[in-house]
Amino acid sequence: MADRYQQFTKTPIGKFLVPKLGLPNPPVLRRYRPGQAPLDGPALFGGAPGGRLEKTVKTQLAGAGITVLGEPAGGDQRYGALVFDATGITDPAQLREMYLFFHPVIRKVGYCGRVVVLGTPPELADGRERIAQRALEGFTRSVGKELKRGATAQLVYVAAGAEEAAESTLRFLLSAKSAFVDGQVIRVGTTGTPAVPAIENWEKPLDGRVALVTGASRGIGAAIAGVLARDGAHVVGLDIPAQGGDLSEVANEIGGSALQLDITAADAPDKLATYLKERHGGVDVVVHNAGITRDKTLGNLTEAAWDAVITVNLAAQLAVNDKLLAEKVLKPNGRIIGVSSIAGIAGNVGQTNYGTSKAGVIGMVADGAPKLAEYGATINAVAPGFIETQMTAAVPLFIREAGRRLSSLGQGGLPVDVAETIAWYANPASAAVNGNVVRVCGQALLGA
DSSP states (O other), rough: OOOOOHHHHHHHHHHHHHHHTTTOOOOOOOOOTTTTTSSSSSSEEEEOTTOOOOHHHHHHHHHOOOOOEESSOOOOOOOOEEEEOOOTSSSGGGGGHHHHHHTTGGGGEEEEEEEEEEEEEGGSSSSHHHHHHHHHHHHHHHHHHHHHHOOOOEEEEETTTOGGGGGGHHHHHHSSSGGOOOEEEESSSOOOOOOOOSSSSSSSTTTTTTEEESSSHHHHHHHHHHHHHHTOEEEOOOEOGHHHHHHHHHHHHTTTTTEEOOOOSSSSHHHHHHHHHHHHSEEEEEOOOOOOOOBBGGGOOOHHHHHHHHHHIIHHHHHHHHOOOOTTTTEEEEEEEOOOOOOHHHTTBHHHHHHOOOHHHHHHHHHHHHHHHHHEEEEEEEOEEEEEEHHHHHHHHHHHHHHHHBBBBBBBBBBHHHHHHHHHEEEGTTTTTTEEEEEEEEBBBBOO
């Protein structure tokens, strides 16, 4: 799983040759550690006249321990983040406010710094405001591709009335937890704006909650289980009996529980619902991570391989969701989180079954978001790009290298990057984050 090229660039000879030859120089990304400062440097806040988020966001950032500046500091000051409130932009002519704020300071974004633009969801606006707000996507994604040294850019559309509900999203995007999330567009409050509970301990937001993680015995699933446990959840790790040994190791390591169950079995939803009710009184977070591949081009793909992938990656999730919702096993302010893939967005050679199933997960989110809002819960998904796992380590060298380098961050992500994004969705304060599919891909060209 080692990125040997990235390791080479950090050697003395690599540091000499890489700039001389104009080769990619992927930075070592800043990733989260407990107790870590939220940013390396202050956040510079700006906004277009008439914006509605300045007071709320400044208060939220200060509460997160971030020093907020209202004017450029001058000199050689590097910024940990640039945050711009664009909700006051109601006409394309006002987009010039973006240039006036960012142009003088964009080169002063620090190592692994953050750019966050806040807007109004275009679908909730009309006329020229709708056009102007939609334009923010092109600006933000382009900035993400221009930033260097591990810095990232995101756009957060905050619906009117959901201003207070954006805090968990801002904390996530500004922190090192979002290391491999780049060029994304996130919506807050567009599918219901429920009351957001106050978080007493942002280091342990899942204290007292129960999380189910399928496919938890290794790789990304094990990382998800570990991060949710770090955030305070009791994690029920689920996997097939053949993975029982590895699953028990993960559960023991994080102080969770292990449940051996084939989720494709006809009686699996019943067994799972009974287990969660009797052992834990229900479940707060459901992460549908279990997935398989059976890669063949369509002409060579067997019917059994097609059925297996669709069943594990999609049909079983739908059956579990239906059961947990029908019997109210999912608790109030609960979370359902799917794991899609950029293959479900862009497609991939030899993965018609896999791409179909992962696109179906996106459909599951779109269909489920308004229904879950009525239930008092949310449904979202992540779409990982090239993540360093045993599976991607088996990819042929040149394809593997292309997967790593064709992103704005010039490298593959780690399982923990997917896990941190899921933990943001799972946070009780993310109650207004509903119906999103966020790519964890370093703004990869594939799927863009």
